[in-house]
Amino acid sequence: MSPPGLYDRPPGTDDAKLIDIFYPGDQQSITYGTKSRVGIGGMEAKVKAALWALQGGTSVVIANGTHPKVTGHVITDIVEGKKVGTFFSEVKPAGPTVEQQTEMARHAGRALASLDPEQRGEIICSLADLLTEKKDEILSANKRDMELATTSGRLSQPLIDRLSLSSAKLNSLAIGLRQLAVSSRDSVGRVVRRTRVANNLELEQITVPIGVLLVIFESRPDCLPQVSALAIASGNALLLKGGKEASNTNRILHQLTQEALSSHGVADAVQLVSTREEVEDLCRLDKLIDLIIPRGSSQLVRDIQRAAKGIPVLGHSEGVCHVYLDNEASIDKALDIVRDSKCDYPAACNAMETLLIHRDLLRTPLFDQIIDMLRTERVKIHAGPRFASYLTFSPSEVKSLRTEYGDLECCIEVVDSMQEAVDHIHKYGSSHTDVIVTESEETAEQFLQQVDSACVFWNSSSRFADGYRFGLGAEVGISTARIHARGPVGLEGLLTTKWVLRGTGQTVADFSEQGSMKYLHENIPVPQKGFS
Amino acid sequence: MSPPGLYDRPPGTDDAKLIDIFYPGDQQSITYGTKSRVGIGGMEAKVKAALWALQGGTSVVIANGTHPKVTGHVITDIVEGKKVGTFFSEVKPAGPTVEQQTEMARHAGRALASLDPEQRGEIICSLADLLTEKKDEILSANKRDMELATTSGRLSQPLIDRLSLSSAKLNSLAIGLRQLAVSSRDSVGRVVRRTRVANNLELEQITVPIGVLLVIFESRPDCLPQVSALAIASGNALLLKGGKEASNTNRILHQLTQEALSSHGVADAVQLVSTREEVEDLCRLDKLIDLIIPRGSSQLVRDIQRAAKGIPVLGHSEGVCHVYLDNEASIDKALDIVRDSKCDYPAACNAMETLLIHRDLLRTPLFDQIIDMLRTERVKIHAGPRFASYLTFSPSEVKSLRTEYGDLECCIEVVDSMQEAVDHIHKYGSSHTDVIVTESEETAEQFLQQVDSACVFWNSSSRFADGYRFGLGAEVGISTARIHARGPVGLEGLLTTKWVLRGTGQTVADFSEQGSMKYLHENIPVPQKGFS
Incomplete structure (x- = not known):
């Protein structure tokens, strides 16, 4: 396979690096291959030609039109200024690359x-x-x-x-x-x-x-x-x-x-x-x-x-957070939590996007107070399909139940039960933060156990999903990834571990059936973080 | 943007799924878009044409030649049997997809x-x-x-x-x-x-x-x-x-x-x-x-x-493990550890691939015994560039110091000091498992602290890098990734966490400057794993 551009040493050797930008003064730092192999030789001649063209005032790129990393549009990529192959330039940019x-x-x-x-x-x-x-x-x-x-x-x-x-x-x-x-x-x-x-x-x-x-x-x-x-x-x-x-x-x-x-x-x-x-x-x-x-x-x-090819990414691509008002919700708590979750900082990823209401609450004082409060706070309401079907004159129907508004807007949808709320959250949520408001401890604990999100809250605002509020100190982000770190990420998410083994000459052969040693595997207590 | 194939519902709606294989009997399960939008309409007509061709004995694929997910070679991809667009088939395969x-x-x-x-x-x-x-x-x-x-x-x-x-x-x-x-x-x-x-x-x-x-x-x-x-x-x-x-x-x-x-x-x-x-x-x-x-x-x-696009991968792509024999290494330990690390199971990822020898050990009895032992065990030796330069008649020089032989072969290279061994490991190793053999505790502790690998061992075989030997029970693999799980991965690597918050109606507004509440952030001790 031909190389994608100019390397500082023969491609394939241990320390060869692809050169992004080549300046005429850099020529000494390059070692060309001495052996002539099919498909690798000939780079020295190409570089000479490129430098000659550069002297004449022509920009040059040495690239490979058939290299698999390239999308197949080498010329357009080069014209658009993308990093393809090796670019020959007279001018060294200021500052480090x-x-x-x-x-x-x-x-x-x-x-x-x-x-x-x-x-x-x-x-x-x-x-x-x-x-x-x-x-x-x-x-x-x-x-x-x-x-x-x-x-x-x-x-x-x-x-x-x-x-x-x-x-x-x-x-x-x-x-x-x-x-x-x-x-x-x-x-x-x-x-x-x-x-x-x-x-x-x-x-x-x-x-x-x-x-x-x-x-x-x-x-x-x-x-x-x-x-x-x-x-x-x-x-x-x-x-x-x-x-x-x-x-x-x-x-x-x-x-x-x-x-x-x-x-x-x-x-x-x-x-x-x-x-x-x-x-x-x-x-x-x-x-x-x-x-x-x-x-x-x-x-x-x-x-x-x-x-990101091959580099892990820690972050949440969406925050579609739900607050579910159970049929046993307290009016005061529901009002405070919905207001705070939606209005405290609507641009935040932990703000509420969808309010799920138990069917029994429709046409109750709680329902009217929630709607009045949202109107007072100038929250634009979108109706989920079921909610719309209950109303004679409903607000505009949502385009998607997966919308992250990031503004003073939210969707309201009706569910028949806590179980249906859980199903809705699994289907349309982003596994960020989801809240239940209820006075029933039993219902709450089932919700907390079943909802498969980074943060699950009972009778508290979704806005608590935050490293500082969790007591983690500064926050590096909130992760909806399922591995490494999940939810608000503080210091722990920036650490990894290594295993250190200290022996006196042991080999695994010592532990074979014919060997003289036996595994003990005794856990030794370690000091607990925060209690040293 | 045109869709990449046939969907069971109008593309862009909440639950639309791309159909990989379409059987004539499946037609009822599809909902076509009712509104005619540019670039989305016309699918129903395409499906009719495809079914008509299928009846005539012609295989049909509905795919999009300009969809960005496709590499640009739609026809060749289809002929090679790759999953592109929607394939129309008379025959339902046995068993679930x-x-x-x-x-x-x-x-x-x-x-x-x-x-x-x-x-x-x-x-x-x-x-x-x-x-x-x-x-x-x-x-x-x-x-x-x-x-x-x-x-x-x-x-x-x-x-x-x-x-x-x-x-x-x-x-x-x-x-x-x-x-x-x-x-x-x-x-x-x-x-x-x-x-x-x-x-x-x-x-x-x-x-x-x-x-x-x-x-x-x-x-x-x-x-x-x-x-x-x-x-x-x-x-x-x-x-x-x-x-x-x-x-x-x-x-x-x-x-x-x-x-x-x-x-x-x-x-x-x-x-x-x-x-x-x-x-x-x-x-x-x-x-x-x-x-x-x-x-x-x-x-x-x-x-x-x-x-793997967007799915995390846990695993090690290479196991280029080193054993470094320090100038203060014990002969017996060195012999046992090198033999076990290379010969116990050469196909394993935790087997030694490169033996680093302190310069002072050359032309000592230890060096001769190591070489004799490797010969007796029929280990083929490759010489690193420096090692080769010390010898009158050296074995073949290595092509790359990053080779994973996975067999009864290894590379030997010479270093001037523990520090040079660390640098060599950082430059050519795969951050899997690296070992120092020395009687000096000070040198050992510096090596253990500095070497940035998943496993770093003192006076013990690299073959101990294993979930069972570490006492983790069965092992899911060894990870050289730097996040989530590193080194031998047991059960812990297959778990994530969620955050559960239980309140009584709290909002973040309660904690603002005008609010009535204060954060306590008191850590409460939890039972330690393995000591319940």
Whole structure:
């Protein structure tokens, strides 16, 4: 198979790397293959021709039109500026490439991971202090972003809400960071399991950082210090890719983060990727990045899940959350919980999208009060097919029961029983957060057991589904994935484990039928997190 | 955008499903769109034409040549028998489709998850009993597979070794299963974290099954009861896809598994997928399958990681394990550990592939004894570039320092120090299992801390990297992924968690600056696993 472009060494050798952009000055760093093999030879001649064309003022790309990674439209891809093959350029861009940033981050990340937990805590506290000290500068950068967003008119109101910072938001950020600095003391290197495998053969499972994280976020710049603090606390290196709309705010928040990191000589552990970098190109760096965390719209998350080849993605693509009002619901609790779940922050993923009402509640005072409350709060109501069939004059019927409105809108649907509510949630929900309001403990416990979502709540607002409110400190995101981390993800989601075995020369042959040793497999107690 | 084939309802509506194979008798189950929209209408006419052609004896596929999911070679894909669009067929195949099997499994899996832990334990013990009781039948089915494999000559010796069952293997399987039945008692529904969020607002994080697992395995039929027992213990539904070469053995092992399951009415929770199903097609069932676990060659795992779109894959694509002999290594330990790591079972992923030797050991008795031992054990030696440069007459030089031989072969390379060994392992290893042999505790602890692999061992054989030897009961695989589960994966890797919040009407507004409530976030101790 022919190679997809120019490599720095003969393709197929241990350390050969595909060169994305080739500058004439780089020629010494390339080793061409000496043996002439079919399909590999001839690259040196191609490079000479390309450089000759470049000197004459012609842009050149060396690419492979039949390589399976290419969609089959090499020429159009090149014209559209996609990273295909090797591009020959006279001009070296300013600043490091994203690959170099990743290497710098991994290197500094290892130094960060080898610091004492107290030192990582100091970095986070110093970042928290900077958020308060430099509040004016942050808010003025944010104001510039807000003005640009408003005048350009390209962002919807919910996105503009997410973009906005305030004194209160910065204060609550700083509180979360300090909480994290304390709770993270026993995160990295913590023993989670200890087993005496045999005499003088002891096994430990300990927590370690995942490696290099890539966090891609839209609009919300408060995400930057939160995620940075989590990466610092967990000893991970971090690449941050923010949206253009928040570039001023992100720039200063990243400067403050590096300022905090530099107090222990690890400023490079957190890198801000240029807004010019395409998300799709970042998602292809599967040898360099260990986990991608998208924070933003469902569309962003879906796009990244599709683009990320071989890199795990932690995130929720949708938050279609339900509140189910049981026939034994308390009026007061129902009103408070529905109002809070829908209206507290409608743009959030943990806001209610569908209200399920037990049939017996129709034409009761509770029902009328709920509808009045939603009208007072200016919530636009869409009717599910069954709800519509009960009404003489119903609101517009929903297009899909799977809609995430993300705004002051919701769907109302009628169900015959708690069981039907569970079935509805399994069929149309996104397994994010679902709530039952009832005074019956028995019904509640059945709902909590049966509903297969990341968060299931009884008599409390869906808006509690959040790392800070759960007491996890800062939050890295909410995951509706079913593996690794589920629901609000704090520090634990950024750690993995490794197994450490200490022996005195044991072999598995010693434990064979003819061998002299026996497995003991005794669990040895370990200190419980939070109670050390 | 035009749809990729025929749907049972108008495409875009909530419950529309793409039909893979259409039989003339199925026509009643389809609802066509009533409104004529551009690009969606006209399907009814196409179906009539297709049925008319089918009656005339012509095979028909309705597909979309411009749909982005299609690689661009629709006609060749159809001719090669790939699942593209909707295929019209006169003949209904015998048995359920894989989609129907998945639904059956999910349904029975929910019943399995709602059993008492003791009942799931009974099923596993009864499977263990059956492995012993029906030993003769199993071994005779396995003999048929072995004979076919040997006469066909298409399997390499390591693969044939993996295919082979024996009395001893079945016994050790049964022991593992009974161990699992006991240790799994407190797996599902276990509280892992409990927090008093505020007065009368309590949060619990509890373990729950992941959902529907797909395990794809080659050759090793002993994998089937192991993985089935793990799925049963963890309350997961399971689809098993075995290799053709083990079909006789797999069939009887699956029958015994269903026999054990049927004692509690959940026989369908474990399904054996027909050998005709293509792995690529199974990897596309992302709405139906929650986790794919490939067990087999590195090539199989890599293929599945590439094919699995949106479904997480748990597995290791390579096991390039190192043993590093430090300059302070004990001769006896070094000999035992190198022999066991390489020769005990060379086809295993935890076997040693590269032996790193400290430079000071060259031309010492230890070095000579190691080489003599490897020769006696008939291990073919390949020389790393540095090792070759030290020798007058060296063995053949390695092509790549990243080779997984999977046979009685290994690479030897020389390093200057423990630090250089760590760097070598990071550069060429697969982060699976790496071992240091040394009498210096200080050097050992540095190696254990720095090497970033799933398993890091001091003075013990790499072959201990195994769920059974770690005391995890049966093993679902070894993961070199960095998230969710790492290293040998037992039951824990098949569980996820959900968050259960029990309140009395609380809203997040109650906790705002104007609100009446305060977060407490008190951790409440929970019973530790294995010490209940």
